[in-house]
Amino acid sequence: MGPPPLATGPAAGEAAAFRRLLIVKLSALGDILHALPAVTYLRRAAPSAEIHWAVDTRFAELLSGNPGIARVVPLPIKDWKGRAGTVATWREAKGAASGLRRGRYDAAFDIQGNIKSGVVTYLSGAPLRYGFPRDVARERQNAWFTNRRPNSSSSDRHVTQKILRLVSSPFGVPFSMEDLPGEVVNTAGETAEAGRLLEELLPGSSPRLAIHPGTTWNTKRMDPAFWAESVRALRESFPSMGTYLSWGTEREREECIAVRDIAGGRVALLPRMGYKALAAAYRGCGHMIGPDTGPLHLAAVAGAKTVSVFRGSDGGYAAPVGPGHRYFQAPLPCTACQIKGDKVCPRDEECRRSLSARAVAEAMAGLIL
Numbered sequence: 001m002g003p004p005p006l007a008t009g010p011a012a013g014e015a016a017a018f019r020r021l022l023i024v025k026l027s028a029l030g031d032i033l034h035a036l037p038a039v040t041y042l043r044r045a046a047p048s049a050e051i052h053w054a055v056d057t058r059f060a061e062l063l064s065g066n067p068g069i070a071r072v073v074p075l076p077i078k079d080w081k082g083r084a085g086t087v088a089t090w091r092e093a094k095g096a097a098s099g100l101r102r103g104r105y106d107a108a109f110d111i112q113g114n115i116k117s118g119v120v121t122y123l124s125g126a127p128l129r130y131g132f133p134r135d136v137a138r139e140r141q142n143a144w145f146t147n148r149r150p151n152s153s154s155s156d157r158h159v160t161q162k163i164l165r166l167v168s169s170p171f172g173v174p175f176s177m178e179d180l181p182g183e184v185v186n187t188a189g190e191t192a193e194a195g196r197l198l199e200e201l202l203p204g205s206s207p208r209l210a211i212h213p214g215t216t217w218n219t220k221r222m223d224p225a226f227w228a229e230s231v232r233a234l235r236e237s238f239p240s241m242g243t244y245l246s247w248g249t250e251r252e253r254e255e256c257i258a259v260r261d262i263a264g265g266r267v268a269l270l271p272r273m274g275y276k277a278l279a280a281a282y283r284g285c286g287h288m289i290g291p292d293t294g295p296l297h298l299a300a301v302a303g304a305k306t307v308s309v310f311r312g313s314d315g316g317y318a319a320p321v322g323p324g325h326r327y328f329q330a331p332l333p334c335t336a337c338q339i340k341g342d343k344v345c346p347r348d349e350e351c352r353r354s355l356s357a358r359a360v361a362e363a364m365a366g367l368i369l
Helices: 029-035 037-045 057-063 077-082 087-101 115-123 140-145 159-168 188-201 224-237 250-263 275-285 294-301 348-353 357-368
Strands: 020-024 050-056 071-075 107-110 128-130 208-211 242-245 267-269 287-291 305-310 325-329
Touching: 020 037, 020 115, 029 057, 029 159, 029 294, 037 050, 037 159, 050 057, 057 071, 057 077, 057 275, 071 087, 077 087, 087 115, 107 115, 115 140, 188 242, 188 275, 208 224, 208 275, 224 250, 224 357, 242 250, 250 267, 275 287, 275 294, 287 294, 287 357, 294 305, 305 357, 325 357
Parallel strands: 020 050, 020 107, 050 071, 107 128, 208 242, 208 287, 242 267, 287 305, 305 325
Antiparallel strands: none
């Protein structure tokens, strides 16, 4: 048996008359940020439609205040997973499913492509449920929950391009990824508080540079000395530069302390911050260097210029795009190996040495000037 048969999709004119649309992208930080241009596209393609977004509760604040999103649907997915099988979990999940169906969606777009997102998409009750084809979806079983799976394009290398290909399929409205920015909205108060914090930590700094060394895969991580060397090289051109180090876990905090101690000079650790406060801080800095990590993509969406390094992951698939962004890919033939988590590649040290901290600094200097 295969996945359910594909439904007949609407004509482009009918799709433009959709009244309510659901985006399903539950997690994680970087993945949600990559998906934000879908909101911009849908606002243009279906200007009269309400756009709702189903998301893991942990990341709901990223979407709050977005003028293109009429309703954020927070779902405590991780919490449910931690207590799966309990009566309370089933009761909460049933209530969440009923709430989704009350949305009376004309169409739902599963732009995550795994089993969890497929279940949420199916439970929305939308008659048209758009998802990735089986060869593109993260988990092939996702196809059981969707009934419209537009063809992928071999030209779509970047993840945001793949997402836009999917959400554009009912409308026939062309898109350009570079013309569809994402948006994380800060209040005036959040922006002012970030400005005060940055000035208090390093008074009179100009320019300002943010670094987030931490990341989830060992094959994405660089040594603290790498980031410290980048800072020292940049200070040769910008002696009044202030560097702000962000972190989320205790391990990342220790990495930041090591960067600060090696780099010396005007370097400070930011406090641990929520996503919206962190976005405001990155916006206030205006510049970011880092590995492939969620905060890098948050900085890019917030408007900071970025220079990033990619080893185990593929910069062509995930790096920020546009004239204010540069990335370096490790030049080894096995680059973008996708060795995840704490696994250690046997060529890890060689891979780290293949990237130049001074080249990162020179690329950032070009964006600052």
